[in-house]
Amino acid sequence: MISDKLNAALNGQINAELYSSYLYVSMSAWFSARSLPGFANWMRCQAQEELFHATKMFDYLNERGGTVALEAIAKPDNTWDSPLAVLEQVARHEAHVTQLINDLINCALDERDHASNIFLQWYVTEQVEEEASVGEALNKLKMIGKDSAGMFAMDLEMGKRIFTPPVAA
Ligand code: FEO
Numbered sequence: 001m002i003s004d005k006l007n008a009a010l011n012g013q014i015n016a017e018l019y020s021s022y023l024y025v026s027m028s029a030w031f032s033a034r035s036l037p038g039f040a041n042w043m044r045c046q047a048q049e050e051l052f053h054a055t056k057m058f059d060y061l062n063e064r065g066g067t068v069a070l071e072a073i074a075k076p077d078n079t080w081d082s083p084l085a086v087l088e089q090v091a092r093h094e095a096h097v098t099q100l101i102n103d104l105i106n107c108a109l110d111e112r113d114h115a116s117n118i119f120l121q122w123y124v125t126e127q128v129e130e131e132a133s134v135g136e137a138l139n140k141l142k143m144i145g146k147d148s149a150g151m152f153a154m155d156l157e158m159g160k161r162i163f164t165p166p167v168a169a
Helices: 004-033 037-063 083-110 114-144 148-158
Strands: none
Touching (some): 004 037, 037 114, 114 148
16 A cells, blocks of 8 residues: 555656646647657657656556546646757756656655655656657757758658557556
């Protein structure tokens, strides 16, 4: 059985993951409207990953005899000045999520809930990958600057991303 405190913290994280998905879908729409389908695809895959993060936690909470209590999802931003501004926000957001996961693990340790600590380690690794992936895209975008040929090539590359749910989830 999971403690009330950790139950509430996990529900908070489910909401944060769903918000992340919502934010990335909003970003995907912004790119679509600017004829950058590759970036739009990349953001859509990102949104699918976040939904996966939320449902994985949802299933875990149920499995532990906890109570899933969904809250309202905040309205995401929908306007940005440039593709660079979008990816900078993604990078800031992922750093914030990493902090949330770290706080969640601290909560699990405070509650002496070792199963939750082990479960949450998956998210620690996932955050390393997420921050690296957005960091790489951000660096490329900075190198491209205002070069439209570079932007076109990067859009093609971003269009190749496919969301594959992790097998051992
Ligand atoms: Fe679920 Fe991108 O953190």
